[in-house]
Each structure stands twice: as structure tokens, then as C-alpha cells.
Amino acid sequence: MADNARTTRRTPATARYGNRPTMKDVAARAGVGLKTVSRVVNGEPGVTSDTERRVQEAIEALGFRRNDSARILRKGRTASVGLVLEDLADPFYGPLSRAVEEVARAHGALLINGSSAEDPGREQELVLALCARRVDGLIVIPAGADHRYLEPEIRAGVAVVFVDRPAGRIEADTVLSDSFGGARSGVAHLIAHGHRRIGFIGDQPRIHTAVERLRGYRAAMEDAGLPVDDAWISLGSTEPARVRQAVTGMLAAPEPVTALFAGNNRVTVTVVRELALRDRPVALVGFDDIELADLLGITVVAQDAAALGRTAAERLFRRLDGIQEPPARAELPTALVARGSGERPPA
Amino acid sequence: MADNARTTRRTPATARYGNRPTMKDVAARAGVGLKTVSRVVNGEPGVTSDTERRVQEAIEALGFRRNDSARILRKGRTASVGLVLEDLADPFYGPLSRAVEEVARAHGALLINGSSAEDPGREQELVLALCARRVDGLIVIPAGADHRYLEPEIRAGVAVVFVDRPAGRIEADTVLSDSFGGARSGVAHLIAHGHRRIGFIGDQPRIHTAVERLRGYRAAMEDAGLPVDDAWISLGSTEPARVRQAVTGMLAAPEPVTALFAGNNRVTVTVVRELALRDRPVALVGFDDIELADLLGITVVAQDAAALGRTAAERLFRRLDGIQEPPARAELPTALVARGSGERPPA
DNA sequence: TTGAAAGCGCTAACAT
DNA sequence: ATGTTAGCGCTTTCAA
Numbered sequence: 001m002a003d004n005a006r007t008t009r010r011t012p013a014t015a016r017y018g019n020r021p022t023m024k025d026v027a028a029r030a031g032v033g034l035k036t037v038s039r040v041v042n043g044e045p046g047v048t049s050d051t052e053r054r055v056q057e058a059i060e061a062l063g064f065r066r067n068d069s070a071r072i073l074r075k076g077r078t079a080s081v082g083l084v085l086e087d088l089a090d091p092f093y094g095p096l097s098r099a100v101e102e103v104a105r106a107h108g109a110l111l112i113n114g115s116s117a118e119d120p121g122r123e124q125e126l127v128l129a130l131c132a133r134r135v136d137g138l139i140v141i142p143a144g145a146d147h148r149y150l151e152p153e154i155r156a157g158v159a160v161v162f163v164d165r166p167a168g169r170i171e172a173d174t175v176l177s178d179s180f181g182g183a184r185s186g187v188a189h190l191i192a193h194g195h196r197r198i199g200f201i202g203d204q205p206r207i208h209t210a211v212e213r214l215r216g217y218r219a220a221m222e223d224a225g226l227p228v229d230d231a232w233i234s235l236g237s238t239e240p241a242r243v244r245q246a247v248t249g250m251l252a253a254p255e256p257v258t259a260l261f262a263g264n265n266r267v268t269v270t271v272v273r274e275l276a277l278r279d280r281p282v283a284l285v286g287f288d289d290i291e292l293a294d295l296l297g298i299t300v301v302a303q304d305a306a307a308l309g310r311t312a313a314e315r316l317f318r319r320l321d322g323i324q325e326p327p328a329r330a331e332l333p334t335a336l337v338a339r340g341s342g343e344r345p346p347a
Numbered sequence: 348m349a350d351n352a353r354t355t356r357r358t359p360a361t362a363r364y365g366n367r368p369t370m371k372d373v374a375a376r377a378g379v380g381l382k383t384v385s386r387v388v389n390g391e392p393g394v395t396s397d398t399e400r401r402v403q404e405a406i407e408a409l410g411f412r413r414n415d416s417a418r419i420l421r422k423g424r425t426a427s428v429g430l431v432l433e434d435l436a437d438p439f440y441g442p443l444s445r446a447v448e449e450v451a452r453a454h455g456a457l458l459i460n461g462s463s464a465e466d467p468g469r470e471q472e473l474v475l476a477l478c479a480r481r482v483d484g485l486i487v488i489p490a491g492a493d494h495r496y497l498e499p500e501i502r503a504g505v506a507v508v509f510v511d512r513p514a515g516r517i518e519a520d521t522v523l524s525d526s527f528g529g530a531r532s533g534v535a536h537l538i539a540h541g542h543r544r545i546g547f548i549g550d551q552p553r554i555h556t557a558v559e560r561l562r563g564y565r566a567a568m569e570d571a572g573l574p575v576d577d578a579w580i581s582l583g584s585t586e587p588a589r590v591r592q593a594v595t596g597m598l599a600a601p602e603p604v605t606a607l608f609a610g611n612n613r614v615t616v617t618v619v620r621e622l623a624l625r626d627r628p629v630a631l632v633g634f635d636d637i638e639l640a641d642l643l644g645i646t647v648v649a650q651d652a653a654a655l656g657r658t659a660a661e662r663l664f665r666r667l668d669g670i671q672e673p674p675a676r677a678e679l680p681t682a683l684v685a686r687g688s689g690e691r692p693p694a
Numbered sequence: 695t696t697g698a699a700a701g702c703g704c705t706a707a708c709a710t
Numbered sequence: 711a712t713g714t715t716a717g718c719g720c721t722t723t724c725a726a
Contacts, residue, residue, distance in 0.1 A: 033697040063499030068479040070719035073416045089445035098436035132415040152410030156367045292639045380713040417703035
């Protein structure tokens, strides 16, 4: 046993992986060659059942588990995909992430998640860290507006799919919800219920969906031949304080709005809370569905977060399977769910 | 250029990593040694600024990015941690996961997420896959009740922290919410408002928190000297249909309950929906806070999901930093948030 | 059926 | 300041 692999380690200072047994150790213990262990571990044919048994015993005895880091290095595939989103704690992204995970799992891949916190620098840092790990593919909900930093990676073979928002300054597969159409139909719904002065409170203008939804708002107003007062439009942070102020401003005007369109789930929540403080019956339609919105009677334009994730992941794995199509853009429909708040007539 | 590394590849069939340039390629292009490239890439000292510039140029020109798979193999640390939870789409786990991510990020580590879907087999499969990847540490919200399969891994040096629910049949660091105390105070709150017949609707009895909360319920009843009728207790799946049936049954009895305690967020949501269909004013306290519960006036026993995640992750990284303490159990407090539904008097 | 040898791309140790 | 060599633990290739 003097030349046991353990004793010949040159670098005992750093206990690698807690000094786990390797295939070499298993081979030594079972009295077989390294490759035979590899065959057993991977279920490859060409091993007699007797040899296999001996190897299995050695594996059990030593508590061996294959080191996938080495396998990955050798095989050149990590069987993992990265998902960079804004914030996993946002109820919109949880289901999206879960849907991606399910598709990845069906393809035998693990999912590495990262939150950009809506910071373009952090997005890039995360994406490149994932590229350094050689994830097979990447799904990105972009925070930034310029993704040229990804060009070398894509050329090198990383598959990338953008979801929820489009890529900036590069061509790439993209899966979006129909923000424009959804907002347009939501605002049209308010107009159909008699409203003529409608406020729009949305996310920051550098976010694509915010701009698209505003465009939908304007289109609906124009379709109905209604004028739009700049005071009825407020884009900015989704911080409650900012949203509250916007609501207050629009309702305090000499000719106040009689209805509001909220640009996303976080805005909607704050608007609902703010309106609950007042007597005035202001109509409301929000973009994104929210848990318990049914009980509160909140009319929403719902998008299917899970479908976004699933569609993006399926596209990604088709790319990984080698399809050679030009980058495509998919747009998923939204659904107007009338629950009361959007059907209130003007005061 | 005849002996360029590219041309001597033995395995061109499988385009590894899309045939990305390696440090060797960069070294050849910059006319320096491999180790010099490594020094530049890792910001190590001992490189003249002129050499560094040439290396940087080669890196840019080739679009080189360090292959962390190789680095990981060599260094024996993956700088990643795994988190196995029940379902990332559940609003309770999103914030928990995000909190873990933030701590991991502060330690330079990435987070690999996996959902067990409350299936012990899937939990084990995920955990072992993460061990094979040699994640530095693991945070587990267990679905199963027997974690002896982790013993070899823990002996081999993987740090594991259990959160939200304790490990089964092994000793391990654990971070829990005070389910017993929280439920007890929630039920005591209902009793203090005059209720004597109180129903308990909880999750499946194989889930530790469900049992603990039921124990809290019983303790509160006993503290008040109140009898408990078995018909007032219903444990099982959190499927809406099952919960609806439980509510219906308890309210249809000859001596119906006048208040309900809901064992977790999913149960609460369904109970609220079910009660909204009836005229009878049934009091309700739910375990877990829910978005918009404030507007619906739902009294809850709130636990801090982010704090659970943060505490568990901090414990994990202290383990990775080498502390040698016996496994400990932390228990985080809950908070009763009165909003109306729990203060309704008996009908 | 089995195994020896080469090498994935990097870093550690040791020259120069 | 820079380079050379020897692995990390696995899979691939090829020979026995």
C-alpha cells in the first residue's frame, strides 16, 4: 500500500474537495484499471457482472462520487444553463425561473440563477461569470441596453435567448409578451367604460416594456380620438413613494384623471394601496396579474410568466441541439381579466 | 504557424466549448509563456506593463475568456453553492433564494437552484447532482425525512445547512422559523377574541412545519382549557380542492367552528377565497404573510423568508471558512400582524 | 473484456 | 520578471 495514490499527492496542503476518493482510488481498491471504473460509473457496456460488482463495492466502501468538474472539463459540456433576471424575489420571476428549470431538467441540465438587481453592470458581470463557467446556454432578462459585450461569447458558441425584454444592439433570439397590445387593450377597456382622462404610471423609461406599454396607452387613446395630457403620464422607479406621488398628483389636478393604468405588478400594488386610502372611485387596470387580485376585484392585463420561461428555454435547447436558424422573436399574447376595478364608470 | 495549438488538436470532432481560445493560444499570439498569461488574467504581480499590454491585446484579439471549469478542477473549489427548495415559483421561496444569492455573491460564489417539487426522490437526486459538481456548500429545504444519504458527502467535506425544516436522521446545521410558537400565538389571538371552536387547516403531516404548527394550535387550546374536536383539524395537500373541502366540512358541522387557523400561505389564500363566497363572518389567522393581505385585512403570523435564507447562508459560509463547531439549530421569531380577519368576534 | 496513455485548460511549484 | 513542468480527475483513443 506504500504507493497508494493518497500518499503520493504532491499538494496535501490544500485539501481538495475534502480529499475525496477518485476513480484511481476506486480502481486500486477494486484491483481493476481506471477505465473499468469509468465504465461502471457511466453504465457503459463491456464489463463483466463480476468485475462490476467488485467496482461497486469499492465505490460504496470509499464513498466515491464522480467529480463532474473533471468530467465537464474533458467533455466540454457543462450540462448547465444560466438565467440572469432582475430579482428572484419578484413574484413575476419566480414562476418564470421555475419554468426554465423544468425544461432544463428535462434536458438533464442544471440551472444557475443570478439577479441583476436591474443594474446593467451587474448583469454583465453575471453573464460573463456564467460564460467563464462555460454554461451551455444563457437566458437573459436584460437590465442593460447594450449587449455587444456578448458578441465574442456568441461567436464562440454560447447560445443566448433574451426574454421579457429584447437585447440591445445585437441580434439574438427573443421571447416577449405583447406589451404594446396588452396595454392598448387594457386602456381601450377603460375607454369603453366611459373614461376620457386616463393616467399611465409605469416603470423607468429605459426599460423596454415600460416604453412599449406607454406606446400601447397612447395608441388606445389615439384610436378613440382622445387627447393625452402630459400630466397623465408618469414613468420612473417603482418605489412606492414615487408611485404614490404620481397617483396623488394625477388625482389632485383641476381636471383629475378618472382612471389609471398601472404599468406592472409593483406599480399596481402601490396604486391599489393608495386608492384604498381615498373615497373617490378611480378605475384601475394593471399590467401583470397578482395573487389575490381576484378577491380585490382588480382588473388586469395578465401575462404568462411561466410560458415566457418555457418558450425561451425550449428555444435555447433547440439551439443547443444545433438548429441553424436566424435569430427569431416570439411574442406571447396577454389576456385582459375583468374583475371590477376596470369596469367602474367615471366619477 | 504549422504547430499552432489549434492544428494539433486530437479531437476536432467534438467542438469543445465552440473551440474557444485557451491560455496557450493567447501565449502563442503574445509571444510569452503560458504562466505569464495566467498571471495577467488573474492580476498577479510580476509582469511588466509592456508584457501585460501585449497579453491583453492577444486576449482581446482572440476573444479569450478563462475557462473556469479547468480552474475549478485545479483549485478544488467551485465558488458555487447549491440551494434545493420546494418550488421557486412559490412566493415564499423567491425572497429566501434571493437572500441566499446575496450572501453568496458577497463571498464571490454563484448559486445553483433546484426545485424538489416536494418529492424526496427528486430532492436526493438534486442534492447528489450538486455534490457531484462539487458545490462548496449546500442549503437544503428538505422534502424527505431521511438524509443519511448525505453522510458520505458531509464526511467528505461538503458543508450543508438545512433551512425551514430540519434534517432527518442526521445531525446538521439548521435554521427554522418558530412554527410552534407562531401558531400558538396566532391561535391564542383568536381565543383572546372570544373563539372557542377553532379549525386548523394545514399541510401534509409528513412536513415538519405542518406538525409543529398543529402542535402550536393544540398548545394554545390547551393553555386556554379548550377542548379540541378532531373534526376541527385537517392536514393534507395544499391543493385548493382539498382545502375548500376542509373549510366546507368544518363550517357545515352542527357546531361549526367560528374561526380558522391556516397553516401556510397557500392554505390561507384558498381559505380566504372560500370564505369570500359565504356571508358568515368567520375569523381567520394565517401562517405566512401574503402580498396584499394588508388590503384584504388578513391577520397573519408572519415569518421572514429572507432572514431564513440569509441566516442559513451566513452559517454555511462560516462553515466554509472553517469554523469547527458542532451542528447548531437557530430558530427565528415570527410576528403576529393583526389586520382585521383575526379580530372578528364569533358569530 | 480490459487497460495504458494522452490530454481537456488551468494553477502550483519550481526553475531560470 | 518569466517560463517549464507536473498534475487536478476525468474521458477518449487505441492497443492488448
